[in-house]
Amino acid sequence: MADLCSIDDVRKWLSVKGNDDDELLTNLIGRASAFIRSYTGRELDAGSYSEKRDGHGGRRLVFREYPVTAVSVVKIDNTAIPASVNQSPGYVFDQLSLTLIGYRFSEGLSNVELQYTAGYAANALPPDLVQACIELVSLRYRGKSHIGKSSDALATGMQTNYIVDDLMPEIKMALDQHRRLIPV
Numbered sequence: 001m002a003d004l005c006s007i008d009d010v011r012k013w014l015s016v017k018g019n020d021d022d023e024l025l026t027n028l029i030g031r032a033s034a035f036i037r038s039y040t041g042r043e044l045d046a047g048s049y050s051e052k053r054d055g056h057g058g059r060r061l062v063f064r065e066y067p068v069t070a071v072s073v074v075k076i077d078n079t080a081i082p083a084s085v086n087q088s089p090g091y092v093f094d095q096l097s098l099t100l101i102g103y104r105f106s107e108g109l110s111n112v113e114l115q116y117t118a119g120y121a122a123n124a125l126p127p128d129l130v131q132a133c134i135e136l137v138s139l140r141y142r143g144k145s146h147i148g149k150s151s152d153a154l155a156t157g158m159q160t161n162y163i164v165d166d167l168m169p170e171i172k173m174a175l176d177q178h179r180r181l182i183p184v
Contacts, residue, residue, distance in 0.1 A: 004033040005133035032136040041180035046119040053112040055105040065118040067095035073115035132174040
């Protein structure tokens with residue numbers, strides 16, 4: 001699994017000069033990337049995916065991973081369904097779903113088999129996901145100096161307040177847009 005942002009992007013965002021904290025930043029990037037995958041319920045990386053699904057009697061299924069770029073296998077009750085050409089019986093797909101023409105997903109348990117390619121190339125991640133990863137890493141990096149504190153009193157009588165939420169609203173909003181569309 002590839003990291004969702006680069007150390008250079010994080011350094012620029014934080015205005016960190018030099019590479020004294022590169023090991024820490026690299027670890028934080030890996031953890032933030034894993035958190036984002038877990039939170040969204042998606043793999044995100046471009047790759048081959050295989051699913052066994054329950055048939056429901058309808059004509060459309062939403063893929064677990066997306067965006068889908070290719071479909072190689074569609075089987076219902078072990079019968080291969082061909083790709084549709086010019087609206088002929090078979091299947092068509094878009095980035096999110098597969099639609100049958102002249103067929104139905106017959107009702108049954110794990111009777112639908114799908115194999116497809118989906119996800120984002122490392123250099124083609126949605127910018128809001130990359131930015132959410134950068135900001136999550138930055139939040140954890142800056143927060144290391146005040147773990148367990150919500151504020152600090154300064155000698156001048158002023159007070160510094162810290163964000164103590166697990167996830168800032170703008171990061172949560174960006175990640176929510178990329179959450180899995182269907183339950184596992």
